[in-house]
Amino acid sequence: MAIGDDVSRGVTAKASEPTDLTQDLMAIAASQDQGAYRRLFHEITPRLKSFLMGQGTVEPVAEEILQETMLKVWQKARQFDGSKASASTWIYTIARNAKIDRFRKEARPMPDPNDPSYIQDPPETGEQSVAKKQESNHIREAIATLPSDQLRIITMSFYEEKSHAEISEELELPLGTVKSRIRLAFGKIRNELKDMA
Incomplete structure (x- = not known):
């Protein structure tokens, strides 16, 4: 059967x-x-x-x-x-x-409640808040001193979040020129911030 x-x-x-x-x-x-x-x-x-x-x-x-x-x-x-x-x-x-x-x-390990990534930052003090605001203002002032060609590339890269290749294509510049201008801009911003300190 x-x-x-x-x-x-x-x-x-x-x-x-x-x-x-x-x-x-x-x-x-x-x-x-x-x-x-x-x-x-x-x-x-x-x-x-x-x-x-x-x-x-x-x-x-x-x-x-x-x-x-x-x-x-x-x-x-x-x-x-x-x-x-x-x-x-x-x-x-x-x-x-x-x-x-x-x-x-x-x-998989259990999460450690004492792991620093789980611990909240202490509330910002008034002094820290003022220092942050001043630093932010200094950076804005330093960026404002950039030549227009560097300022445009920095704006596209950091505020518009475009890649170096996208900037190169949009501005019809060689990729090396875009990278070079970003390096020059950072150097200028760093020097300006030192002078303000």
Whole structure:
């Protein structure tokens, strides 16, 4: 008697009979056949557990990965393509990926609440606020002293956020000239700021 006949009559196949994993997987995909899923589950899970534990996974974790794998088999059975892989290869791939995902999550360190990136900066004092404003004014004044050709390139680069290549193309200048003018502008701004200090 074929396994398909057993399923249609609601009879469970004897444990000694070989289970056709592909047939059961296709029955799950076609109609979410619970009998086929039960047979597939009993046939493949002992081997999967042995596979996981053979790779150094402790039993409780292997059990969790196994449950996650079999849930995915139920949910994703329609994605199985027998022309690309056998049913057991497809299921083992799901198990392997579930194991990898599990260990990646465990390997990811928990955020450290004392990490400086999580600690807020103290509120700005009045003195810091005034100093920032003065610095900002000094920079604006220094930029205003630039020759118009340098000022245009600095404006395009830092305020309009254009790349050197875009500036070169837009102003019809060689790329080297654009970079040179930016360097000259920075040198001039630096000197102006020193004089203001």
